[in-house]
Amino acid sequence: MKIVVCIKQVPATTDAKIDPETKRIIREGVKAELNPFDTYAVEEAVKLRNRFGGEVITLSMGPPSAVNSLRETVSVGADKAFLLSDRALGGSDTWATSYALAKAIDKIDDVDLVICGKQAVDGDTAQVGPGIAAHLNWMQATYVNAVDQVTSDDVIVERMHEDGYDICELKLPAVITVVKGINIPRVPTLKGRLASEKEVIPTWSAADIGADPEKIGLMASPTRVVKTNPTPPRQSSTIKISGSAEKCAKDLFRELRLRSIL
Amino acid sequence: MIALTESNKKEYKNVWVVAEQLSGVIQQVTMELIGAARPLADDRGSEVWVFAAGPDMKGQAEDLFSYGADKVIVVEDKSLLNFNDELEANILGRLIEKYKPEVVICGATTRGRALIPRVAVTKVCGLTADCTELTIDPENGDLLQTRPAFGGNIMATIRSSNHRPQMATVRPRVMKVPEPDTSRTGEIINELIEPSDTVGVKKILEVFHSEENTVNLADAQIIISGGRGMKGPKGFDLLKKLAAKVEGAVGASRAAVDAGWIAYNHQVGQTGQTVQTKVYMACGISGQIQHLVGMQSSDLIIAIDKEPDTPLMQMADIAVVGDLFEILPKLLEEIPKL
Amino acid sequence: MEHHIQNKIYHVEILPPKQAITIEKLHDGLKRFADKYNRVMEDGRCACITDNAMGLLAFQGAEVIEELKLKVNPEQVMIHLNTFHTKENLDEILDSCINLGIKYLLVISGDGSDRLPKLQPSDINAKGVEAVTSVELTDYILREYPGKFVIGVAFNPYEPEEHEFEKLDRKIAAGATFIITQPIIEQNEVVDKLLEDYSSMPVIVEAWMSKKLSLLSDAVGYEIPEDTVFDPIETLGKLHQMYPKCGVYLSLLGFKYQINKIGGLWK
Numbered sequence: 001m002k003i004v005v006c007i008k009q010v011p012a013t014t015d016a017k018i019d020p021e022t023k024r025i026i027r028e029g030v031k032a033e034l035n036p037f038d039t040y041a042v043e044e045a046v047k048l049r050n051r052f053g054g055e056v057i058t059l060s061m062g063p064p065s066a067v068n069s070l071r072e073t074v075s076v077g078a079d080k081a082f083l084l085s086d087r088a089l090g091g092s093d094t095w096a097t098s099y100a101l102a103k104a105i106d107k108i109d110d111v112d113l114v115i116c117g118k119q120a121v122d123g124d125t126a127q128v129g130p131g132i133a134a135h136l137n138w139m140q141a142t143y144v145n146a147v148d149q150v151t152s153d154d155v156i157v158e159r160m161h162e163d164g165y166d167i168c169e170l171k172l173p174a175v176i177t178v179v180k181g182i183n184i185p186r187v188p189t190l191k192g193r194l195a196s197e198k199e200v201i202p203t204w205s206a207a208d209i210g211a212d213p214e215k216i217g218l219m220a221s222p223t224r225v226v227k228t229n230p231t232p233p234r235q236s237s238t239i240k241i242s243g244s245a246e247k248c249a250k251d252l253f254r255e256l257r258l259r260s261i262l
Numbered sequence: 263m264i265a266l267t268e269s270n271k272k273e274y275k276n277v278w279v280v281a282e283q284l285s286g287v288i289q290q291v292t293m294e295l296i297g298a299a300r301p302l303a304d305d306r307g308s309e310v311w312v313f314a315a316g317p318d319m320k321g322q323a324e325d326l327f328s329y330g331a332d333k334v335i336v337v338e339d340k341s342l343l344n345f346n347d348e349l350e351a352n353i354l355g356r357l358i359e360k361y362k363p364e365v366v367i368c369g370a371t372t373r374g375r376a377l378i379p380r381v382a383v384t385k386v387c388g389l390t391a392d393c394t395e396l397t398i399d400p401e402n403g404d405l406l407q408t409r410p411a412f413g414g415n416i417m418a419t420i421r422s423s424n425h426r427p428q429m430a431t432v433r434p435r436v437m438k439v440p441e442p443d444t445s446r447t448g449e450i451i452n453e454l455i456e457p458s459d460t461v462g463v464k465k466i467l468e469v470f471h472s473e474e475n476t477v478n479l480a481d482a483q484i485i486i487s488g489g490r491g492m493k494g495p496k497g498f499d500l501l502k503k504l505a506a507k508v509e510g511a512v513g514a515s516r517a518a519v520d521a522g523w524i525a526y527n528h529q530v531g532q533t534g535q536t537v538q539t540k541v542y543m544a545c546g547i548s549g550q551i552q553h554l555v556g557m558q559s560s561d562l563i564i565a566i567d568k569e570p571d572t573p574l575m576q577m578a579d580i581a582v583v584g585d586l587f588e589i590l591p592k593l594l595e596e597i598p599k600l
Numbered sequence: 601m602e603h604h605i606q607n608k609i610y611h612v613e614i615l616p617p618k619q620a621i622t623i624e625k626l627h628d629g630l631k632r633f634a635d636k637y638n639r640v641m642e643d644g645r646c647a648c649i650t651d652n653a654m655g656l657l658a659f660q661g662a663e664v665i666e667e668l669k670l671k672v673n674p675e676q677v678m679i680h681l682n683t684f685h686t687k688e689n690l691d692e693i694l695d696s697c698i699n700l701g702i703k704y705l706l707v708i709s710g711d712g713s714d715r716l717p718k719l720q721p722s723d724i725n726a727k728g729v730e731a732v733t734s735v736e737l738t739d740y741i742l743r744e745y746p747g748k749f750v751i752g753v754a755f756n757p758y759e760p761e762e763h764e765f766e767k768l769d770r771k772i773a774a775g776a777t778f779i780i781t782q783p784i785i786e787q788n789e790v791v792d793k794l795l796e797d798y799s800s801m802p803v804i805v806e807a808w809m810s811k812k813l814s815l816l817s818d819a820v821g822y823e824i825p826e827d828t829v830f831d832p833i834e835t836l837g838k839l840h841q842m843y844p845k846c847g848v849y850l851s852l853l854g855f856k857y858q859i860n861k862i863g864g865l866w867k
Contacts (some may be wrong), residue, residue, distance in 0.1 A: 012620070017578040024415045025554055025573075033620055036533050036714040068622065095383060101303070120533050122412075125391040129378040134383035139464045140347050142376040156467070161372050162478055163284050164471040166344060170464045175736040180533055181526060184686050188619060189662040197623050222388030222425040226406075228416045233530070234563070235579055240570075242583040249592030252564070255580055259562065261541055262508065262597060493763070495730055519713035520684075522721075522731015533714050552714060571823075 001046040001054035001112045001149065005078070006132065006207040007038040009062050009069040010122045022233035037117030040178050043185035044147060045115050046077035050152055055079045057108055061089060061100055067201050073189035075196035082108070086205040091218025093200050094123075098131025100216055103209040105136065113155060114175040118143065129177035139170040142177045265424035273362050274426040275333070277303040279331070280354065280368035280378070281314040285471070287342055288314065288322045290439060291369035293329045295432060297440035298396055299304060300330040302405065305398040306364065311335060311451075313357065313366075315350055316342045320450060327448035329440050333452045335361075340433070342455075344466045345373045351380040352459040358385055363427045365405050367396065370431035382429050388422025389429040394436055394538075394559075405430070413532075413555030420589065434480055436538060484510030484541040487530055488518055491546015491567060491586060495523045500590055501545060507597050513557075514549045531556035545586045549574030566590070601704075601750065601778040601802040603675075605847040610645045611678065611780075611804060613851045616664045619657040624861055634668050636855050640675055643859075648706065648849065649739045652679040652726040655713035662696035672701045678752075681741075682710025683732045687723040694741065705741065706780060737769070740776040752778040753806075757790035758821040764790075765797075772801070780849050783808035783819050785835055787842050795845065800834045804847035807836045809858060833858070837865050 001217060012033035017026040045056040058073040059156050060066045061084040070081040084104050092100065105111050119126035126142070133140035146158040147161075157176055170176075188196075206216055214220055241251045256262045277299040282289040292312065299310045309332035312322065316338070323334040337353055358366065358381070367380075368374040370392050382389035394417070395408035404421045405428040411418040422428045464544045479485060484506045490496055498512065513530040514523070532538055532552035540558035547553060549565075549572055557563070558577065565578035568587045575581040582589065604611070614636050617629030640647040649661030661679040665672060679702060681693065697705070700808060712718060719732040726736035738751050753771040756764055768779070779798070783806045795803060808816050809832045817824045824830075839848065848866065853859055 018573050020576065023577050025413060025551055025558065025577075032619065033715075034408050039715065071623075072619075094379070094389065095386070098379075098383060112405065124536070125379075126375050127382070127389060127391060130376055130379035131383045134351070134380040137462065139462060140376065140380065141464070142347075143372050161284075161345070162480075164469065166469040167467045168464050169467055171462075174464075185715075186686060187657060187689065187715070189719070190659045190667050193619070193626070193659075194667070222382075222386065222405075222422045223390055223420050224388075225418050228411065228418045231410065231415055232418050234577070236579055238576070239580045240583065241580065242570075245584055245588035245592050248582050248584045248589045249596055252566075252582055252589070252593060253582065253596040256541075262561070493760075516714065517712065520716075520718050521709070521733075522718075522729075569823075 001048065001052050002108070002110055003048060003054060003056050003113045003115060004075065004105055004108060004111050005041045005045045005056065005058045006039070006116045006128070007058055007060045007069060007073060008120045009033070009060065009066040010035045010120055019262050022230065024233065028134065032065060032068070034072050035117055035120045037119060037121070037180065039117075039185035040182050041115040041117045042073050042076060042078065044178055046186075047183060048113075048147065048150060049077075052163070052188055054112075057082065059084065059101065059104055059108070061085070061092075061104075063248065064203070067203075071196045072188060073200060074199045074201075075188050075192035081199065081201045083151045083201055083203045084209065085203050088206040088213065088217050091221065091223035092216060093223045094125055094127035094131055095223070096216050096221045098128045099135050100206070100209065100211055101128065101133035102132050103211050104204060105132070107204070107209050112172045114138075114173070116175070116177045118177050118179050126177070129175060131160055132177035136175070139174040140176070141168050141170055141174070144176045145182055147176070147182075186244045196230045242262060266426055271426055274364040274549045275306075276361070276363045277306070277309045277310050277365040278363040278367070278427070279310065279312045280366065280374065281312050281316075281319075281326075282371055282373060283316040283319070284370045286317045288319070288326070289369070289434075291371065291432075291434040292326070292436040293439045294434065295367050295369065296329045296331050298432065299365070300440065302396060302398055303332075304364060305405060308364065309333060311361075311363065313337075313354060315353060323450050325442075327446045328442040328444045329450055330446070333449045333451055335453055337453045337455060340456050341452070344469050345376070345467060346463055347376050347380060348463040349455075349459060350377050351384065352461070352463070353455060355381050355384050355458065356459065357453060358427060366427045366429045367473040368429070368431050370433045374431050378429055378431055385427070385428045387425050387427055388420075389431070391431050393430045393432050393434070396430060396432070404428070410559060413551070414558045433538065446448060455480075479511050479513055479528070479535045479537050479539070482511035482537075482539055483511045484508050485530070485537060485539045485544070485560075486510055486543045486545065487513030487547060488524070488545045489515035489547030489553075490517045490521075492518055492523060497546070497587070498524045500587070504590060504594055507594060510541070512544075515550075515553050529555065544574050544578070547574055548572040549577065601752065601847070604646060605802055605804070605845070609847070609861070610866070611847060611849040612640045612645050612853055613638070613648045613650060613849065615650050615653055616659045616661055619659060623679045630664065630668060633664055634670060637665075639671055639855065639859065641671065641673065644676075645769060646676050646678055648678045649680065650686060651682045651710065653711075653715060653717060655684075655711035657713070657715050660692055660693055660705045662702065663699060665844060667702060672705050674701045674703050678704035678706055679704050680706045680708060681737070682708050682711050682718040683719045683734065683737050684712050684794050686717045687719065689717075690719065694745055698745070703748065703750050704752070705749050706754070707734045707738045707741065707776070708754050735770045735774050738771060738776055742775040750778070752780055754782070755779050755794060756782045757784070757788050757794070758782060758829075761790055768798075778802040778804065781806055783816060783851065784839060784843070785816070785820070791843070796844075802847065803845075804849050805839060805843050806849045806851055807835070807839050808832060808852065809850050809854065810852035812852075817829075833861055834841075835863070836862065
């Protein structure tokens with residue numbers, strides 16, 4: 001089976017600091033890391049390949065630095081990796097991003113299954129996975145909790161809902177997005193990491209994937225951010241309660257009553 | 263990109279709400295969205311239509327009128343009982359083509375988040391997820407979609423100027439359910455599934471309804487959440503008692519879940535659930551960023567901790583310094599005094 | 601472990617290179633690790649290698665030693681091992697240790713993160729527990745690899761006393777044979793009680809060798825005022841006087857200057 005995993009490199013924040021005036025998180029941390037949800041996608045692909053044979057190819061659309069995250073996927077078992085990076089792709093919204101990734105998947109050719117993580121922790125839209133399925137006109141299943149069976153023609157998966165779960169059969173090729181809990185991702189070994197250093201990860205441009213220039217980048221994106229405002233600060237002063245346990249409980253109870261919560 | 267001209271855009275009218283149904287029952291988020299759609303339609307001088315796909319939708323359509331819908335497109339069929347992405351996307355896409363709504367909004371539920379992105383791509387539409395506010399731009403009639411970004415630090419306003427319909431998803435309980443007006447009436451439009459809708463549709467083999475599997479923190483008004491400070495599963499028994507008393511849900515930090523004190527489906531945070539609840543009470547949670555981004559949009563944040571200066575205590579609206587194992591039981595005692 | 605204490609052999613903590621760094625920084629980090637490790641060996645001390653300290657993904661001690669072909673003297677190497685591993689990975693680490701001749705393990709529950717897997721009770725046949733702690737992990741290692749390892753466990757004098765001693769009893773029942781404490785900067789009643797009640801157990805106290813007080817405050821669980829004048833070397837000297845019967849674990853030791861100043865402190 002040929003499996004493509006779409007991954008994203010996202011900002012990694014470390015220490016939490018609160019702005020005392022706005023009560024908002026002060027975002028330091030310019031480090032980047034592999035989107036945590038994508039590690040489950042990579043692991044599932046590697047497991048499926050180990051079980052059924054085939055190839056795991058990871059793909060990421062991003063700035064040149066995203067190659068580090070791709071290399072990380074190689075260090076845990078991906079066979080090949082490709083970086084889709086081009087100024088022309090910059091500013092893409094989810095429509096344009098899923099279009100570009102779909103074109104890259106086309107270029108890879110003969111793909112049986114595309115696996116994505118549930119969502120990226122920076123954008124949080126969860127739109128790219130289904131978007132890729134729509135561009136390719138393939139079947140999709142989101143919130144997949146388990147891949148039960150794979151044959152040459154189809155894949156049977158369990159997917160989660162708010163009120164339970166169901167079991168679906170999708171004809172290949174198909175796209176699935178997976179949730180945390182589907183597996184336990186392996187962590188790169190030093191050997192794997194050092195070996196992945198030798199991996200050649202080609203960079204594809206928009207032209208390489210045959211992308212229609214009218215469908216990529218900022219100008220082509222149907223959605224546009226027109227402005228950003230800092231979120232209004234939380235109420236300025238924190239009500240502090242301390243003292244004996246009894247006093248704390250009484251004071252807290254009173255506050256909750258005042259706000260008609262209890 | 264196939265951008266629409268001004269005259270093309272004029273062909274698109276009305277605000278659609280995609281109904282959320284579970285086991286054939288239309289869910290509250292649908293009413294919330296009708297409430298959000300009403301002022302948009304009024305601003306545009308147009309109507310609110312609901313797209314209701316499922317078994318037995320007609321009977322529930324009357325209710326929808328009382329919340330503010332003008333028309334309900336009913337696609338009634340047994341095959342629509344269990345959510346099937348491709349089938350519903352095909353039907354909705356076809357009807358969008360037929361009726362040309364200007365705006366389509368949908369609940370940001372597991373179903374909504376699977377369905378709408380697929381339709382948005384096929385119909386070449388802009389889609390904004392998890393909007394907290396929807397308004398009409400008085401200058402040009404565009405839908406202004408506001409959502410939190412950067413873990414809630416920034417509110418981004420987004421528009422899809424050149425594509426129709428404009429699409430957005432909204433989480434349950436963000437918008438208010440409007441007061442029903444039973445004197446309101448409307449029109450039901452019956453549509454049928456067409457053969458082309460069923461092409462490329464997956465098979466649903468089995469469906470399991472499970473109370474246990476899913477802890478719906480998204481619906482809870484009050485979340486009592488525990489972290490490392492709970493010191494073990496017994497600590498969570500205390501939180502469960504309190505949550506039961508206030509009809510709330512129990513949440514947890516990743517540390518508590520990792521330690522095996524409570525199951526993953528209670529986890530609040532970046533790789534758990536993001537909540538926007540009325541009251542978030544954090545007990546013994548210091549507040550790593552990954553946790554804070556999952557709950558900082560809650561209306562009222564209370565933190566109880568031994569340490570006065572943890573990130574969560576700083577962010578909290580009410581910070582209680584003390585031993586939660588002594589304070590919480592006493593708080594429990596206070597409550598029956600109502 | 602007694603012989604380390606009797607012979608006044610310091611346990612020196614070394615952190616392996618983190619995973620989330622560029623390949624250049626990784627090679628640099630591996631070289632610095634080798635330099636530190638070899639220095640500890642030359643000085644006749646014991647290198648203690650951490651396991652994803654603070655939940656930050658790093659490479660494992662055993663795999664780094666193996667890759668760099670560093671020499672292992674069984675009495676001079678200890679590795680930390682926590683519960684945030686898959687079973688496969690855990691067994692790989694233990695097998696590597698056996699092949700390399702590493703026998704001292706400090707088994708701790710550890711800190712998790714979004715990226716770290718967690719051992720499940722079913723993975724290691726732990727019965728009647730909801731989650732795997734250092735107790736179950738210790739039991740597993742000694743059960744599956746009998747006679748191969750000498751296991752130490754952590755003791756935190758800053759946690760509620762009764763609970764901590766009860767945990768310690770379970771750790772010892774599982775087979776732990778030595779104890780390492782959290783950083784100690786002054787006479788500590790709970791440690792005194794530990795020494796009294798567990799007099800047959802080798803106890804190693806941790807000495808905080810960095811001037812960074814905020815991290816120390818986190819470790820000890822109470823706020824140490826920022827303007828406190830804290831001299832790690834002086835504190836270390838006092839620690840030896842307060843706890844002459846204990847071994848000492850040096851965390852965050854500076855390898856440029858500090859390491860040259862500690863000789864002769866332990867009399």
